[in-house]
Amino acid sequence: MTFFQELLRLKWRLVTYIGLYGLMTSALTATAILSGNAMTALTHFHRTMFIEAALLLVMVTITQLALATLTNIDQFVLQRHLNNNIRRQLVANIAKMSYLTYHRRADAVYTSWLTNDMNTINQQGLRYFSYMIQAIWQVLLSAIVLVNYQISFLPTVTLAATALLIVPLLYRKRLARAAAEFSHQNERLNKKISDVLAGFDTLLMANRQTLLINRITHASDETGQANLHYMQFDMFTQFLINLVNLASQLALLIQAGLLAYQHQLAVGAVVTIYSLGGST
Template structure:
């Protein structure tokens, strides 16, 4: 979506915003007109006309101040809604991304989109749209006032207006390019800051914490250079506009003075015209600058648009596994790698069997699990689920049949209930059954708030075994009949690891595929197959 499309979504609110600006600028213009009328009345010694003009000017000033306050408040509300819409659309695009597309960028890049880029849209986009609205009202109302005095004033204003609008074109493309560079550098900054801060423990133990300071300083400096580059073009554009603005106001003032000298307009009108000219050319200056600046955010929306995944065609829904998963002549090579990590693999995994994949690191065990889970799709060969080709199956429906337990399952900074259900509506009976099945009953006894206990970011207040049991409970709630464990117990102590593995191999009517570098004898005896990769 473009910036204009986002604003059109808010058309009724945006229309009210435009109207409020119209009332404010009309009141401001009235102040200028009646100030001139006051001076004209004084030169003609008309007391009643002077008092009337003064009263109207005061009322118009008060109205202008009230509406300006309301406009400022309303703009913040409009900005909030716009920010919500932009972040929501970005998140919708992210949520639809295939696994590989999402991981083509780091998490920090997406964070930068929803923070740095949205802030840039606020400062360079919406605020300048507000400036455009204000400037448009200023120009229209000011020209109307000038026409009531003399048509020649309108002609002069028109010529100067063309100059004010065309001059900034010199830097428009450069300004857009500089804005795109600044956005990219903000992404890099967020990425580099995240990287260095997550490495605190490593640097702490190595007594290399000063590296954090050096890296942050360098990253900040690089991003700062891009910002300076943008501001330089911005200021150069503003300087040219202001120069033309000043010359235009001066020329119109001289013209008004000559008209008054020749008794074509009253003396007080010179004051009004000077004020209105300032408003007109300030409005045109603002309009010219705002147009250029608003266009500079276009590359950000182009970047968002390119991240929208292609529409997927409807595919077959997947039912629980009853026969087997088969891989036939499967070859997979990671992007930017020359050699395949899996080459011409043939394998059959029977339903309801408990299978362990063993072998040295780097032999493709995790890749194989990701292929079975339909996380990696760019492979050669054929993978089937009960005889149905993976490429003809609905990926979402397929993932509904699978519980994937990683070495370090992610825990959200949310309630225990959310971490178990991931936002699904689940009956308490099903939830309690999953808690019991994952051996979380004892853990629950120590949670004062029960399922409403809020867990720390990534389970900072949990042990490795507790995280694994929560991940398992997620699968039991979904009633998945295929559980994939990728070194799921590697980070646990021997007792906790054995407990989780015993639980996995004992699940009835469930297919288990587990990767392990430490196949315990107690577990091996309960497996149907051990496959060396």
């Protein structure tokens, strides 16, 4: 089963999680709108309108923080059930193995599957899935708000969103290979540790304790290199995404500034558009 298929098995828990992200992102979008409204009221010296916008901004910000907390808690609930399902499936598959098939691998390999691989799924799977869900909500809501301000933002938003989606896909296969190598290296580390510790008594009697230290240190270094290799790809991808995001944000800011200069857009809306561009 793929990671996404495992998530779909959780059904209503996944729906609840996505819904909470939608509410949190809606509150985040509302704070950007209210900030712009407060700025517009300030530029027109409308004291009452400014106070109302400021009070609403405080209320929505508190709501957004509460929803963010609930979303984080729900993520751990989702993670718990996801881990249980995957581990149950792994153990069920292991239980079906014959004696010879099982012993083709060391016990440490199966331990790595049930521990290190689960940690990788949580860190590089569920966390990035959460980023994706938030990004989808953010793009949709921001696009609606921006187009509502001025229809001319539609081409800019469409191009920016398309670019932000394409960049990660360019390096998807290389990232997958690096992640797989990291997983395999964790298996080798667990096997090496088990083998070395199993020979502890022999090494002690031979006064070769330094061999234990050297072998585990070497295996640890190889695992760290695999992790570094993965993170290099990941960070490079993030760098490209940030460059595209910055270019998109500046394009929206310049476009909004020109529209405000031509009196087709309120000054406070420029603040909102810049904020939405950054968060998206």
